[in-house]
Amino acid sequence: MPISKAKRWLKKALLRSSILRTASRFAPSAAVVLMYHSIAEDERATEHILGVSRGRTSFEAHMETLARHFSPVSIEDVAQFAESGRQLPPRAVAVTFDDGFADNYDIALPILNRYGVPATFYIMVDAVANGALPWYCRIRFAFSTTAKSDWSNPTSNQKYTFRSPMERKAVMTAAWESAAKMTGKQQQDFVSGIEKSLEIEPVKGRNGFMLTWDEVRALKKAGHIIGAHTLSHPNLAQVSEWEARCEIVGSRDTLEKEMGEPVEHFSYPHPALNPQWSSLTHDITREAGFKSAVLTTPGPVRTGDDPLALRRIGTPADLDQFTWNLQCTFLGRSS
Ligand SMILES: [Zn+2]
Secondary structure (H helix, E strand, O other), rough: OOHHHHHHHHHHHHHOHHHHHHHHHOOOOOEEEEEOOEOOOOOOOOOOOOOOOEEEEHHHHHHHHHHHHHEEHHHHHHHHHHHOOOOOOOEEEEEEEEEOHHHHHHHHHHHHHHHHHOOOEEHHHHHHHHOOHHHHHHHHHHHOOOOOOEEEEEOOOOEOOOOOOHHHHHHHHHHHHHHHOHHHHHHHHHHHHHHOOOOOEEEEEEEOEEEHHHHHHHHHHHEEEEEEEEOOOHHHOOHHHHHHHHHHHHHHHHHHHHHHOOOOEOOOOOOOOOHHHHHHHHHHHHHHHHOOOEOOOOOOOEEOOOOOOOOOOOOOOOHHHHHHHHHHOOOOOOO
C-alpha cells in the first residue's frame, strides 16, 4: 500500500475508533474556534468570485458532527475560558464566520439553529453597508475572468504577463498584497483601476452576495453574536496607526449604531501578507473595549491565552479531514 494511502487508511481507522476522542479527554483542557466565510449551495459555482465558500452539504455534516461529538459554545465562552479559566464542557468548539456573506443568513443560519450551534458573525462593515463585494473578491473575479494577459501595478510600476493558471495566481496575489496595505477610497480606486485595465465589468452592487443590516439584526435576534471585522478589510498590521484606529473603532461604532447594543468581539482580516496583527493593533482593540479578537493562526485556545489574540482553525470540506483537524487541535498537534 502506498504511504499516502496507508496514512489515509490509518486516519480513517483512528477516526472510527474512539482512541482520539478518549485521548483528547486526557489532553490539557482546550477549546477550538472554527473559521468559515461563505456557505454556498454549490461552492464551485462562485469559486471565481468568492473562493472562500464551503458547500451546504459539507457544512451541515460539520454541524451535525459538532452537535453529536463535541460541545458547541460561543466565542464569549471561549474568551472567558482563555482569560479566567471559566469552566467549559469537554471538547468545546466555537463556530465563527468572517466578512458578512448573505448565505450566512440564507443557508448557514437554518442549519446552525437546527443543530443548536451558536455562532459569531464578524461583519466587514463597508461591504454590508454598500452591498458591495469585498475587494479581495473583486480582484479574484477580475484576474480569473479577464481576456487580457498583462497588468501593470500602479503602486510599484511592476509589469506582469500572465498566461498559465500559475502566472494568473501569482499576479492576483501581487494585487492582493498591494490592496491589503490600503484602506477606504485608496483601496477602492486601486481595485477599480484593476477592473478598468483588465476590461472587466465589475460584479454589480446589491446582487445578493452580502448580508443586509436587517439580516445582520436577524442573526443576532436568533441568538448569535455579531462582531466587527473592520470597515474595508485591510491587513491591520500593514497600515498606519491612524488607519488601523479608524478601521477598528469605526467598524465597532457603525455596528453598535446598527445593532443598538455593544459590539464586543473582533476578527482580524487576513487578506494577504504576514503578520496580520501587531502590539499596536492589540492595544487599539483593548482600548476600544473588545473582549476578544480572533486570528487566522491555527491552534487550540487554552486558559492563560490572550483573549485578544485567539487562534482559529480552518474547516476543510471533507468530513474526515474536518474531524481529524479538530481532534488533532484538541491534542495540541498540527494536523
Ligand atoms: Zn475577512
